[in-house]
Amino acid sequence: MTRFEQLRLDGVSRSFAGQAALADLDLTIRRGEFIALLGPSGCGKSTALNCLAGLLPLTRGSIWQDDTRLDTLPPEKRGFGMVFQNYALFPHLTVRKNVAFGLQMRRVSRADIRRRVDEAIRLVHLEEHAGKLPGQLSGGQQQRVAIARAVVLEPSLVLMDEPLSNLDAKLRLEMRTEIRRLHQSLGLTTVYVTHDQEEALSLADRLVVLRAGRVQQVGTPEELHTSPANWHVADFMGYRNLLRLRAGATDGATLAVSGDGLELTGTPVGDVRPGAEVIAGVRPEDLVIGPDSGAGVRAVVEVVEYQGREVAVEAVTDSGLRLNLRGTVRPAPGDRITVTVDPARLLVFPADPPGAPEPAVEPDRADAPVATG
Amino acid sequence: MTATLDRPPEAPRRSRTALRHRLAERGIDRQLLLLVPAALFVILLFIYPFLYGVGLSFQPAEGGPLAAYREFFTDAYLRDTIGTTLGLSLPAALLNVLASVPIAYRMRGRFRGKRLLTTILVVPITLGTVLTAQGLLNFLGPTGWFNRTLLSSGLVDEPVRLTNNYWGVFFSLVITGFPFAFLLVLSYLSGIDPTLERAASTLGAGSWQRFRRITLPLLAPGLATTFCLTFVLAFSVFPSAILVGDPSGTTRVISIAAYEAAYVQYDYALASAVAVLMGLVELIVIAIVLGWRALLYTGSTAGGKG
Structure with missing residues (x-):
């Protein structure tokens, strides 16, 4: 898979029915970085991720991978891996076939598929469950299948949309360590969306705090923790x-x-x-x-x-x-x-000036087959 | 004396509440017993006449219990109705299901005017067969608008025969059966988690592969059910086979044979035998389709915890 030096988001904006859900997001992601998009619900973080994945067209702005323009490409041409909040595992395919799906779409040879799928399944410790259907797995196991399915393609960028929010507290801590471990051992570049500041602080190299569709602050966990840029960030940082x-x-x-x-x-x-x-x-x-x-x-x-x-x-x-x-x-x-x-x-x-803009509410997920909020 | 006082006074009440629990442990909900009168009613109204009809088919006026069936299978005029009916109903049901899939697939999301479009597509269901047949005669008949347009534009020299033959009945079955199939397929499609296709697209699947590898396998069991239902509707076609068909020739369907046996020849045994055979053919087709369906994945169509 192609490796990039940097991925540049240039004034990325997205509106729903004239309301800005994400406004002028400028961000440069370097190779190997773990970026967390952090903010309360409706802040535009999922919108940003879906724009990046190609599941939502941009209203304005552009996305560049080194010198290649990406925002005009459909999701299947971008070569990013994505882990969805509800995992989105294919219910009619076994764990093995779920993981193999992306490789089959890329016409990888049969022997290579077998080898890489085995490796990915071993990586997330699901060897015994490889022949099961997703419905027979627990939430944590399903989550690991979703991660294996995304990383088996060795994507240039992995996008994660609140992947831990459906897990219980203990499992969440375990999977958090697991995600960071995979990120480091596979040399991934990761963009991670969450509303949990603790998750973001412990996982990310850099955080992007969003509010009402606008970036409030970009910085390392230490910077955000000790010197928040405004009271909204402070509120979010504890x-x-x-x-x-x-x-x-x-x-x-x-x-x-x-x-x-x-x-x-x-x-x-x-x-x-x-x-x-x-x-x-x-x-x-x-x-x-x-x-x-x-x-x-x-x-x-x-x-x-x-x-x-x-x-x-x-x-x-x-x-x-x-x-x-x-x-x-x-x-x-x-x-x-x-x-x-x-x-x-x-x-x-x-304090905020009176009449500060309120966040645009993102439409419901079911609104469109491909576009999501 | 103290022993009797020590005895818990609520003992009888406890056994009374326990009855419901004891029934529940055996998987019986006492309130379901309220369905008994309705069930009896159904038995009286449906199952009894059905069994009576089956019995009647084995009691012909002469020739032993199987004579009516023997007559049906030896008389080509009767026997061929099975083929004629299958020849109409199988292609019509297949077309209804196959045509519903792309249209419902495009309409599975939310968009402006969806309700209006759905209503227009579903209107033929409410019209009834007779009105549809009348419309077909006016529109597709030898002097209908369709043929007049073709003639005046010089595309044909003489009217294309589209009514009072196979095609008239076929069109009528499609017009009345399609809305039904469409509604069913649309509801099956809306039950499939839309994030599955999104996930497939991030894994590199183009739109055809997403449909072929993800949506279609999850939809297939629903298509089998839809096919069965539209097939049964089409197989018992009667009014349009007479009104827009050729009821003594190419569209002499099995229900016409049953009708003639009963009300032209007054041979109730033969009529019952035809009805029983009609049900049997339907059952065989449904059994084949459902047998195929059993081989498919039929579980949840959600992508995980939501």
Whole structure:
């Protein structure tokens, strides 16, 4: 199969009935990269994947594999492998024939098909099930067939559309490791769609966070985790405390924010002017619980959740704001505590201008035989 | 005394609720017993006359119990009706099913005007055979629009005979049978997960291969069922065989033979024998088709967990 150096998405856009589901996606994928498209449902991530696969025509923009234009080619000519959310295994064909299907379509010789199918089935540990129909397999096994069917063609690019969302929690963790292992050992280039930030952070080399059809941020897991570009990304990256406050004085590096009885110091991200409405975000684990007598925001513990080594605490400040905290200190419900935060860990984002665009809802999957949302 | 007090007072009630559970354990739903009157009604109304007819066919006025059957098979005028009817109904049913597939395949997605198009395609079902036959006579008859157009355009020198022969009945069977086959095939096709074809296309299958390797195998059992149903409808053709056919010659179908035996010759034994043979031929054809269907994959048409 042809190997490319880079795959370039150039202003890729897709509208449904005039509503933009994906707008101006620019992205360069290098060979061997694992890219995750991350975002809430309806953010355009599946649309982007289907555009890439050729299952959806673009409204605008182009896709280039090195110097070859791809977006005018039908899916069967692109040579990408795809793993579908519902696996889409052919129910009337055995595991072996499912995996062999793509090779047969490419007119690979019989002996080669046999060898490569055996290899792919061994790779996903399904040797004993090779003669079964998909209906006789468990969800995890079906998922592995779907992966084997996609990678047996040694595709230049593997597309995965929320492949783990139908599995239970334990299997999901196992398959996650499995996918990363296959990606590395086969030297694949992978584009992976998910709404699960943990999945994306643990799998991907680079993440693309989408919201309302627009790219919010592209970066490594570390970059996104520690310095989200705006409050939507922060929200998605586990900044569970998002406080609507007003910006005060700044000394360049830090910024005072206040509102709802809170007086805090944080780090501005982006264009934050004094007096402007802002959203201050902080992760539960970056809020420090102190004794009642200490300095900081005063609050009352409401809910305490045991989570193994740590506890998750929900506390209500005197002004009625709910805070999510996380740590090893284990208060009891009803305890009075104080909460402090390192100014470096409290990120202050500009609030959305009023009338910001809302995401276009993608049409239902059943809408068209080939086009999907 | 204490022993009787210790006895749980709800014991009788427990045995009462247990009856339903005991029945359920044996796979009996008590509420299904409500179907018994309806089942009796069906037996009285359908199975009894059927068995009566079968009995009648073995009681001819003379010549022993098999005389009516012997008469049917020795008289070529009667015997050939089986061939005539099969010659009409098999090709018509086959054409109905085969023509439905590409049209339903194009229409399986959602598109603007689908409902209108489906309605237009299905209208002939509601018209009934007689109206269809009348339309055919007007349209395809020797002085109908079709022949007048052909004559005036100089394509033919004399009218093409398309009614009062084999073709008239054939067209009538297609017009009334197609909508039925189309609706069935469309519903079978909509049951096939559309992501399967998408998956096939990412694996390099072109549109013909996707249809041939994925959709058709999943659709085939449905096509077999559709064929059986349209065949049975066509095999019992009667009104159009008379109205637009040649009822004493090329379209003398088996139901005409039964009708003549019963109401022209008043030979009820022969008429019953013809009816029984008619059912038998249908059963043989259906058995062959369903036997072929049993060799196919007939399980789920979904691509996995959804």
